[in-house]
Amino acid sequence: MENEEGSINRRWQNLQQYTAARIALGRTGNSIPLKQSLELKLAHAHARDAIYSHMDVEGLSQAVKAYHVPVINVHSCAELREQYLQRPDLGRLLQEQSIQNLQASAGDYDICVILADGLSAEALNENAVPLLNLVLPLLKEAGYKLSPIIFAQQARVALADHVGHHLGAKFSIIFIGERPGLSAADSIGAYLTYNPKPGLTDEARNCVSNIRPQGLPFEVAAQKIFYLVQEAFRLKLTGVNLKDNAGLLK
Numbered sequence: 001m002e003n004e005e006g007s008i009n010r011r012w013q014n015l016q017q018y019t020a021a022r023i024a025l026g027r028t029g030n031s032i033p034l035k036q037s038l039e040l041k042l043a044h045a046h047a048r049d050a051i052y053s054h055m056d057v058e059g060l061s062q063a064v065k066a067y068h069v070p071v072i073n074v075h076s077c078a079e080l081r082e083q084y085l086q087r088p089d090l091g092r093l094l095q096e097q098s099i100q101n102l103q104a105s106a107g108d109y110d111i112c113v114i115l116a117d118g119l120s121a122e123a124l125n126e127n128a129v130p131l132l133n134l135v136l137p138l139l140k141e142a143g144y145k146l147s148p149i150i151f152a153q154q155a156r157v158a159l160a161d162h163v164g165h166h167l168g169a170k171f172s173i174i175f176i177g178e179r180p181g182l183s184a185a186d187s188i189g190a191y192l193t194y195n196p197k198p199g200l201t202d203e204a205r206n207c208v209s210n211i212r213p214q215g216l217p218f219e220v221a222a223q224k225i226f227y228l229v230q231e232a233f234r235l236k237l238t239g240v241n242l243k244d245n246a247g248l249l250k
Contacts, residue, residue: 060124113149115151124175175190192232205239
């Protein structure tokens with residue numbers, strides 16, 4: 001006959017199918033079983049690897065050539081990865097040479113698209129191209145004028161404000177590797193900002209998060225981003241006042 005502890009464990013185990021979170025691991029004495037312990041250490045190692053991974057600029061550049069859009073490489077004021085991790089403020093600012101390069105290509109653009117390493121370049125390397133292959137055609141077919149695609153290294157989200165400002169773009173979308181967790185080291189976040197300029201805070205942008213095959217599927221993410229872009233241009237704003245009302249009954 002099943003005791004109370006066994007009944008509780010079984011109920012938790014039934015929930016495992018709904019989440020990648022580490023629940024119902026069981027126990028051996030006062031610790032978790034060896035297999036689950038080793039899996040946890042492996043996940044931690046993957047997360048550390050993702051943080052120190054490098055953006056595949058050459059590979060991504062080849063992939064976006066199909067869209068006949070120029071590419072510009074920029075770098076934040078964080079020179080090295082260690083400095084990037086210890087000084088988040090430097091990751092939000094552009095190096096002077098990068099500013100000059102952007103200003104040389106400034107124009108009357110609707111949208112600038114930025115690919116940034118963030119805290120997981122590995123996520124960007126794996127998932128940026130499939131997502132762009134869905135998002136860019138939607139934006140081009142809708143008639144938005146795209147700026148050169150920007151590859152930003154050692155970048156934080158707010159770097160997009162400076163990039164959009166110096167390019168003269170009305171709108172910025174930064175696709176950035178999200179902070180890796182112990183269940184996912186390959187998530188991309190898309191941050192959308194209308195009228196990007198230095199000094200904005202997080203309440204001025206919208207985020208579509210956890211974009212990856214085991215998270216928010218590419219097709220769903222692309223449609224949500226496109227919807228928010230259209231609404232942002234219609235209302236001339238992003239952030240807390242721009243709501244995702246797609247699919248709601250009227």
